[in-house]
Amino acid sequence: xxxxxxxxMTWAPFASALVIMALGRSRPALVRWTALxxxxxxxxxxxxxxxxxxxxxxxxxxxxEFPLVPSMGITYQLAIDGMSLLMVLxxxxxxxxxVFASWTVKTRDQEFYALLLLLVTGVFGVFVxxxxxxxxxxxxxxxxxMYLLIGIWGSSGEVRPQGLxxxxxxxxxxxxxxxxxxxxxxxxxxxxxxxxxxxxxLYVAAGSTSFSLxxxxxxxxxxxxxxxxxxxxxxxxxxxxxxxxxxxxxxxGHASAPTAVSMLHAGxxxxxxxxxxxxxxxxxxxxxxxxxxxxxxxxACINIVYGALxxxxxxxxxxxxxxxxxxxxxxxxxxxxxxxxxxxNGAVFQMFAHGIxxxxxxxxxxxxxxxxxxxxxxxxxxxATMMPGIAVAFTIGGLSSLGLPATAGFVAEFxxxxxxxxxxxxxxxxxxxxxxxxTSLYVLRVVRAIFWGPKSDDPRFQELPDAQGTExxxxxxxxxxLVLFGVLPxxxxxxxxxxxxxxxxxxxGM
Amino acid sequence: MNTSYxxxxxxxxxxxxxxxxxxxxxxxxxxxLLAGWVTLVGLAGLTLAAWSAEPGxxxxxxxxVLDELSLxxxxxxxxxxxxxxxxxxxxxxPSFRRRGTEYYVVFLASLLGMLVxxxxxxxxxxxxxFELMSIPLYFLTGFLKGEDAAPEGAMKFFLIGSISSAxxxxxxxxxxxxxxxxxxxxxxxxxxxxxxxxxxGLGLMLGGLGFKIAAVPFHMWVPDTYEAANTPFVAWISIAxxxxxxxxxxxxxxxxxxxxxxxxxxxxxxxxxxSIVAGNLMAIPQKNxxxxxxxxxxxxxxxxxxxxxAMSVSGVGMVLFYLVAYLFGNMGAFFVVQAxxxxxxxxxxxxxxxxxxxxxxxxxSLLLFLLSLGGIPFMAGFWAKLFVFWAAIxxxxxxxxxxxxxxxxxxxxxxxxVARRMYIEDPAVPxxxxxxxxxxxxxxxxxxxxIVMGVYPEPWVQAxxxxxxxxxxxx
Numbered sequence: 001x002x003x004x005x006x007x008x009m010t011w012a013p014f015a016s017a018l019v020i021m022a023l024g025r026s027r028p029a030l031v032r033w034t035a036l037x038x039x040x041x042x043x044x045x046x047x048x049x050x051x052x053x054x055x056x057x058x059x060x061x062x063x064x065e066f067p068l069v070p071s072m073g074i075t076y077q078l079a080i081d082g083m084s085l086l087m088v089l090x091x092x093x094x095x096x097x098x099v100f101a102s103w104t105v106k107t108r109d110q111e112f113y114a115l116l117l118l119l120v121t122g123v124f125g126v127f128v129x130x131x132x133x134x135x136x137x138x139x140x141x142x143x144x145x146m147y148l149l150i151g152i153w154g155s156s157g158e159v160r161p162q163g164l165x166x167x168x169x170x171x172x173x174x175x176x177x178x179x180x181x182x183x184x185x186x187x188x189x190x191x192x193x194x195x196x197x198x199x200x201x202l203y204v205a206a207g208s209t210s211f212s213l214x215x216x217x218x219x220x221x222x223x224x225x226x227x228x229x230x231x232x233x234x235x236x237x238x239x240x241x242x243x244x245x246x247x248x249x250x251x252x253g254h255a256s257a258p259t260a261v262s263m264l265h266a267g268x269x270x271x272x273x274x275x276x277x278x279x280x281x282x283x284x285x286x287x288x289x290x291x292x293x294x295x296x297x298x299x300a301c302i303n304i305v306y307g308a309l310x311x312x313x314x315x316x317x318x319x320x321x322x323x324x325x326x327x328x329x330x331x332x333x334x335x336x337x338x339x340x341x342x343x344x345n346g347a348v349f350q351m352f353a354h355g356i357x358x359x360x361x362x363x364x365x366x367x368x369x370x371x372x373x374x375x376x377x378x379x380x381x382x383x384a385t386m387m388p389g390i391a392v393a394f395t396i397g398g399l400s401s402l403g404l405p406a407t408a409g410f411v412a413e414f415x416x417x418x419x420x421x422x423x424x425x426x427x428x429x430x431x432x433x434x435x436x437x438x439t440s441l442y443v444l445r446v447v448r449a450i451f452w453g454p455k456s457d458d459p460r461f462q463e464l465p466d467a468q469g470t471e472x473x474x475x476x477x478x479x480x481x482l483v484l485f486g487v488l489p490x491x492x493x494x495x496x497x498x499x500x501x502x503x504x505x506x507x508x509g510m
Numbered sequence: 511m512n513t514s515y516x517x518x519x520x521x522x523x524x525x526x527x528x529x530x531x532x533x534x535x536x537x538x539x540x541x542x543l544l545a546g547w548v549t550l551v552g553l554a555g556l557t558l559a560a561w562s563a564e565p566g567x568x569x570x571x572x573x574x575v576l577d578e579l580s581l582x583x584x585x586x587x588x589x590x591x592x593x594x595x596x597x598x599x600x601x602x603x604p605s606f607r608r609r610g611t612e613y614y615v616v617f618l619a620s621l622l623g624m625l626v627x628x629x630x631x632x633x634x635x636x637x638x639x640f641e642l643m644s645i646p647l648y649f650l651t652g653f654l655k656g657e658d659a660a661p662e663g664a665m666k667f668f669l670i671g672s673i674s675s676a677x678x679x680x681x682x683x684x685x686x687x688x689x690x691x692x693x694x695x696x697x698x699x700x701x702x703x704x705x706x707x708x709x710x711g712l713g714l715m716l717g718g719l720g721f722k723i724a725a726v727p728f729h730m731w732v733p734d735t736y737e738a739a740n741t742p743f744v745a746w747i748s749i750a751x752x753x754x755x756x757x758x759x760x761x762x763x764x765x766x767x768x769x770x771x772x773x774x775x776x777x778x779x780x781x782x783x784x785s786i787v788a789g790n791l792m793a794i795p796q797k798n799x800x801x802x803x804x805x806x807x808x809x810x811x812x813x814x815x816x817x818x819x820a821m822s823v824s825g826v827g828m829v830l831f832y833l834v835a836y837l838f839g840n841m842g843a844f845f846v847v848q849a850x851x852x853x854x855x856x857x858x859x860x861x862x863x864x865x866x867x868x869x870x871x872x873x874x875s876l877l878l879f880l881l882s883l884g885g886i887p888f889m890a891g892f893w894a895k896l897f898v899f900w901a902a903i904x905x906x907x908x909x910x911x912x913x914x915x916x917x918x919x920x921x922x923x924x925x926x927x928v929a930r931r932m933y934i935e936d937p938a939v940p941x942x943x944x945x946x947x948x949x950x951x952x953x954x955x956x957x958x959x960x961i962v963m964g965v966y967p968e969p970w971v972q973a974x975x976x977x978x979x980x981x982x983x984x985x
Binding site for chain 1 (some may be wrong): 860881886887888896899900903904908911912914916918919921922926929930932933934967968971975
């Protein structure tokens with residue numbers, strides 16, 4: 001028993017948020033460096049965990065325990081296994097990059113960083129807590145600051161609502177940041193209402209003694225109860241993972257959010273939903289998983305194809321990325337639904353790969369917007385000559401998105417496709433492949449239109465600078481990770497495999 | 511003096527009332543805050559006395575008991591009274607400067623009614639205490655008689671309050687007829703055998719009590735009354751008389767009834783569901799923050815009834831927890847409303863534009879109070895909601911708990927609309943809002959309450975479960 005590394009990692013951003021709130025008034029440099037130190041501490045902890053996690057033993061490691069509400073069996077119990085290890089690493093990378101990406105936030109920077117760091121504490125907490133209840137507490141912390149972050153620092157879309165319902169959408173404020181913030185918050189809180197009821201139902205059914213995941217895993221729940229609780233979890237967490245038809249908050253929210261928040265939300269928080277479905281829904285309710293897996297897989301197929309088609313129809317750059325997340329989260333859910341080792345590994349790997357990739361995309365879109373003050377794809381053009389660095393990074397991200405070998409995206413999609421083919425519903429492979437094809441269409445189209453195609457005549461876009469200073473840091477980190485894990489996928493697959501195999505054993509899939 | 515004797519605290523309060531009354535006769539000066547300070551110090555002393563009291567004694571041949579539940583009630587009433595008086599001291603309205611003594615005397619009379627009610631184990635004592643509590647409330651609602659809304663709100667409150675009292679009395683006569691005695695100890699056996707006259711009587715009384723606690727469909731008086739009355743008083747009636755109503759309900763329908771209490775579950779569950787849905791939905795279009803809090807208060811009554819509908823030890827214990835959490839959250843929110851009203855002369859949500867830029871601490875306080883009311887973790891209100899859902903699920907009422915959980919999202923919507931005004935929009939005027947010292951103390955106290963209960967709920971849960979246990983074990 002040495003340092004409580006998990007707690008340090010989780011609470012370091014919170015501590016720096018407190019310092020920022022206390023001392024950061026009109027001291028922008030202090031705010032940024034405090035945020036950087038806090039997230040760097042988390043990063044170091046995450047790396048330490050990655051190095052020291054014993055893959056041979058597998059299972060949960062680095063336990064920390066402290067009774068919180070003994071009368072209800074609520075324990076502050078932390079531990080990680082291979083899956084959460086990778087998610088923690090993802091979170092640490094994204095937030096470190098996010099701090100650099102928001103280095104230039106000008107208005108109310110003190111509150112911005114404090115809320116961002118608070119949010120990150122929630123995300124770390126979700127991935128490391130073993131107690132279902134503490135999990136839920138952190139989950140709520142990860143949701144709420146979002147409202148203010150989008151509402152205050154977000155940006156409203158340029159493309160106004162059109163078409164049949166354009167008038168009604170305009171009246172309700174579709175496309176504005178206030179609308180997006182409220183929609184996102186309410187959707188996610190609705191999800192948490194489902195989760196809360198399901199959680200309490202399991203707790204009561206298990207005898208009201210403990211919320212610990214390990215204790216609940218040992219209980220054989222009644223199949224009827226399992227059946228509806230699984231649906232509650234699937235909807236509750238699925239909203240966060242943007243499953244169809246509960247995905248509509250995600251494009252609006254991600255498009256309106258400020259850069260670092262989009263990165264964190266699309267990059268990490270959506271994974272949190274998938275993580276919840278896999279770890280809690282599937283992990284605790286094996287019978288119901290077998291019962292409902294057809295639904296999970298079918299909806300995932302809809303997500304993949306529908307998300308890709310929607311992305312194709314967008315004119316606003318941020319909406320394209322946001323809809324591509326909907327499509328890619330479909331791959332995650334599909335991989336999980338295959339209940340095969342390859343598919344499950346692909347799902348978790350895709351969570352990681354897509355997190356890094358989307359983080360990179362949103363960082364770059366933020367930069368483009370900051371320089372060109374536009375998100376309209378077909379107004380911009382030929383930016384590669386003015387900002388070669390951003391263009392190259394964006395292209396690498398795009399290639400990973402469409403699953404080109406030697407990028408992380410390829411490994412994830414390939415494993416998922418293998419899993420889908422060998423699963424009970426092998427037809428799932430076809431929508432998945434169609435989705436990958438559509439992805440290459442819209443990604444290449446966007447990359448060409450903005451960066452490599454003919455130069456735009458618009459006078460606004462004639463003299464644009466490339467990324468500078470701190471902006472490079474975020475890009476380099478993310479591109480590096482994307483390529484590293486594409487070339488050496490074993491770095492991630494080994495710990496993932498150590499956690500998916502026991503899960504599949506429980507599910508009776510192997 | 512041993513405060514564990516029954517009636518000691520009540521006598522103390524009565525003495526305080528007389529002292530403030532005499533003070534008003536002796537010192538006829540405008541702009542005098544002395545009566546307020548005397549009331550405050552007296553109430554603080556009584557609150558401490560109530561905290562040191564031990565349960566277990568009975569007076570007046572069993573009509574007046576000092577048990578765990580009554581002590582819980584007394585502490586809650588005194589604490590909320592104390593906070594309200596603190597905030598009242600910050601009132602600058604000319605009527606308060608001129609007729610302050612009157613206000614405090616009547617306020618203390620109502621408080622006295624509540625204290626007696628908490629201990630009443632006899633139908634007549636219960637009814638008299640109810641009236642002693644209610645009649646001063648009508649007066650206090652119309653206290654600012656120069657304002658346009660005050661007489662209307664007071665009249666509405668008075669008419670509906672009187673009718674509900676009549677309904678209670680009518681039901682009470684059936685109960686007496688069935689039991690042959692006014693002692694409440696006779697109720698459980700009659701309920702257990704299912705005496706129809708008794709059930710009719712108790713059913714009528716539940717309707718009357720429904721008016722007092724403002725459950726839907728008996729809630730119509732709430733928004734008008736809240737809008738009309740002065741804010742520190744509204745903060746108080748948003749919790750204390752409702753808590754009194756719940757104490758009465760616990761006495762009549764739960765205490766000693768045991769298994770037969772299940773009889774009331776469909777009725778209470780229906781009231782709970784209707785209150786939660788209607789209260790939350792009606793709060794959405796409100797433009798005035800006091801009306802918004804009034805409707806959200808109706809929804810909170812629904813959640814309290816949800817815990818009650820579980821009719822279990824954990825259910826009742828969690829209702830008590832909810833009451834205390836609601837006390838801090840709701841009173842705190844009203845105190846911030848009072849501070850903003852002092853500067854803006856308006857209770858419109860519009861007046862909260864850019865509050866975060868004008869007075870960051872005040873805005874943060876209101877945000878935390880609203881989040882607590884909305885049931886967000888690390889605030890008292892989160893545990894309160896969680897606990898009542900838990901109690902409901904324990905009894906297999908999944909759908910009811912689910913309904914409640916989904917409607918908290920609606921509640922968060924209208925709370926977030928206020929948050930949007932405060933945090934996202936720009937202020938019309940950039941000047942900070944002045945907060946008088948007593949009000950600041952009151953807000954700070956409520957803030958401490960929601961955070962302490964939110965971060966470490968364990969000791970509170972234990973204490974309230976112990977209280978609930980006594981209700982189910984005595985017989």
